[in-house]
Amino acid sequence: MEWIYSTTDPLWETLILCILVLVIVIIVSRIVGLTSFSSMTNYDFAVTVAVGSLIATILTSSTSLAHGSVAICGLLLLTLIMSKLQRKFKFFNKVVTNDPILLMDGNKILHENLEHEGIHINHLMAKLRESNVMNLDQVKAVVLETTGDVSVLHKDSADSDEPFDEILLKDVRRKV
Template sequence: MLFSGWDSLFRTLVVGVLAYVALIIFLRISGKRTLSKMNAFDLIVTVALGSTLATVLLSKDVALAEGLLAFALLIALQFAVTWSSVRALWVRQLATGEPQMLVYCGAFLSAAMVRSRVTEDEIRAAVRSVGVNSLDKVHAVVLETDGSFSVVKMGEEGENGSSLAGVVGPGDVRSSTSDASDLARC
């Protein structure tokens, strides 16, 4: 069917504009964290919001008020989880996971790479992207909770590796013994 009538087109136009405006207002009210760089939890909320918008736009069985309530509910849940994650470590770990160290003192942490499903080529690309031409010049490479790589160059690690606090890796009781043996020289 190519055309079902002007009424359905008019409904889609009106509901689409109203739902879009409401979604923007809700997102602005909820704060910058809702629109931040995405980790797995944020991706789920974003996909759910998009799915809800599509359903409100295209389904005559879903009233605009129901769609707006669904938007508000998803954003409120996202706000509650992010608010809680700032205040409780277990909520943060559940919602976003933990950053994982993949290279330490120029050495690949093979067990961490396997757990994170990351290849040496991907790490080398991340190192090259920050203008470093040798792993010997890298203090650490961290897989962040949003899937991006952070590269800390040798000599830039700061006092006691302060930027690496909270990262799962060497010196952390959660790191594997095979990773620890890779680091004997550091």
């Protein structure tokens, strides 16, 4: 039964490390703010994955709690700094994040934009079905967001003339 559990395995140390790492992550994410683990940008996603990897490394390898905690704090602090720089400097925001891009304009599928972004038509159709679109005439717009998510703006019915606030598409690229 040595392959299941070895008496030399540091199970108690691992349990204590779990608690300590959780406390550290909670404290740091409270300091950095609600967007600590959001997926608002591509680097937010990368930081979230990196922090998860660091936590696993701390818990399962010889990396010290102090070293791992500094790395986690550093990554989350960099996220906070990046966020502040993006808000302060428009140029910096343009360099760091991609603009969202239109995949459908009304019921018209923008094949060139799909191809440029590497999205297969089947994936677009799946997103439309997920959004309960029953007819392409119900679509106002489909946007590939900076996070990689696809947003579907649609009408309740094909013949609906609901008002549409163009501000929703203000920074969305129309063509590649």
